[in-house]
Amino acid sequence: MLTPRQTLILKTIIDEFTKTAEPVGSKRLMTLLEISVSSATLRNEMAILEDYGLLEKTHTSSGRIPSSKGYRYYVENLMDTQLDSGVQNALSEVFKERHYTMEEIVVKSCDILSQMTNLTSVVLGPETSSQTLQHIQIFPINERSAVCVFITSHGHTENKTFHFDENVSLKDIQTCCNILNDHLAGTPISEVVNKMDEIRPMLSSQVSRHEILFQAFTSAFVKFASDNVYTSGASNMLYQPEFADIEKLKQLMKFLEDSSVWRQLGSSNEDISIRIGTDNQVIPMENVSVITSKIKLSNEEEGQLMVVGPTRMPYNKIVALMEYMAKVIEDLYRDDG
Template sequence: MLTQRQIDIFKAIVDEFTRTAEPVGSKTLMSLLDFHCSSATIRNEMAVLEDVGLLEKTHTSSGRIPSRKGYRFYVEHLMEKELDNEVKHSLQQVFNERHYSMDEIVRKSCDILSQMTHLTSVVLGPESKYQTLQHIQLVPISSRSAVAIFITDHGHTENKTFHFDTDVSVKDLKTCTDLLNDKLCGTPIKDVVEKMQEIEPLLAAQVARHEVLFEAFVSAFMKFASDKVYCSGQSNMLYQPEFSDINKLREVMKVLEDSSLFRQLANHEGNVAIEIGGDNELIQVDDMAVVSSKFHLPGNEEGQLMIIGPTRMQYNRVVALMEYMSKAIEDLYKQKE
């Protein structure tokens, strides 16, 4: 059981180290603590915190840094989430600027998170491939372009703009749409492309420019069925002292370049993961920390925001920002219903 003084010293070390990336010594702590304590007493307390596994000694300094166990203890028991009103107001203005599509909301959220945390952000959008196709609507824009609207049984809507190499008549667009609705309604999104291959001969028999329309729809459905994984701020890793080792940086970049790894991180199999209340989690993977926050959408769908950075990150601000963004995304999705 830690004393209040030990807790205060430990919290001061975490706050200072996440700010500076420099090991914290007893002399620095004397100026940070709200109470008077001699340098010798602080060193003794730091030794106790090291013995229980919350602090580590570095090779290059007499100061201490938080251990992985220490960060978990801080997040579970000591963290006070901080997000000032000015930041909240800025975020509200961004999303109120105009009406974003659902795709844009997810991408915008990803960019904002990376800019505000100076870390790498990932957004896992809802996995539409597990839904079934309910309806297709095709709206002509010109003789060479149209907007397709796909609606699933969960009410999820996806828009796709088609640009054709040759003129396509309104009659062909309508015939194609009617045929696809007749043959594909009720088909799982993940099976639509395969089923389209089966109905291509029917399309060829009824539509003059069927090749152009067929290729456009197959491309759109492949995009619709794929995992929506958006990543922003990968280069922010270059500026983190922890990744100054080029080999370590290469390993991190491999993770960031492989979108399938993000789903694995979200499921945190084999990794240390703790809940941070509600839908938030901290996952520790080697020298990296991943803070994740789920957002819930209509039709029992869910997506996930993730911040990836060094174990040393300002968890209080990161978690508060992600909670706020998750709520903003949920509210915007509700407005789209």
């Protein structure tokens, strides 16, 4: 159990190191603390915190830096996650428009997170592998374009706008849609593309522009069945001193490009999950932390917001931002549902 003074020292060192990425020595600490403590006393207290495993001493400085255990203590005992009202208002304004598709809301959330944290964000859309296709609706705009809506067994909808290189009749579009509904309803999303090949001869015998429509629907299903994993702000890692080593940066970029990594990280049952440094087994890099927040889009569908960065990240601000953003998105879907 830390004393109040040790708690204050630990929190102050974490706050300062988060801002500067520089080890904090006793002399610097004296100028930061609001209490009057001698340099010798501070060195003694810092040594105790080091013995507890909450601080570490670097090889290049007499100062201390927080350890993964120190950050864990901070997020579990000392973190205040109040979000500034100005940020709340700004986020509410961004999501004011009520007609976003699932893809648009995921991409927009990803971009906002990376911009507001200056870190890398990853957003997972709902997992589609366990869902089946229930129905297809198509709304012609003109002879060269139409909007198609796919509806799954979980009530998830996905919109796709088709633009054709040649004119396609309303009759052909409707006939194609009817054939697909008759033969694809109840098919797992992951198997729809393969089943499209089976019904291709039927389309060619009943639909004049069958090849154009076949290609349009197949490409839409491929996109729909793929992992909805979006990444934004990967280049922000270039400006983090922890990744000045090009080999470390390459290693991190490799993880960022692997969608299976993010599905594993998103498997936590907690609404907010904070993986810090060495306690993160999915990305085994000691200087990397990942914060994950669930988005409950419906009773059966969930998405995930994630922020990836150095263990030095400002956990309190990021957690507050992600919690509020998740609430805004959930409210948006609840109102539209």
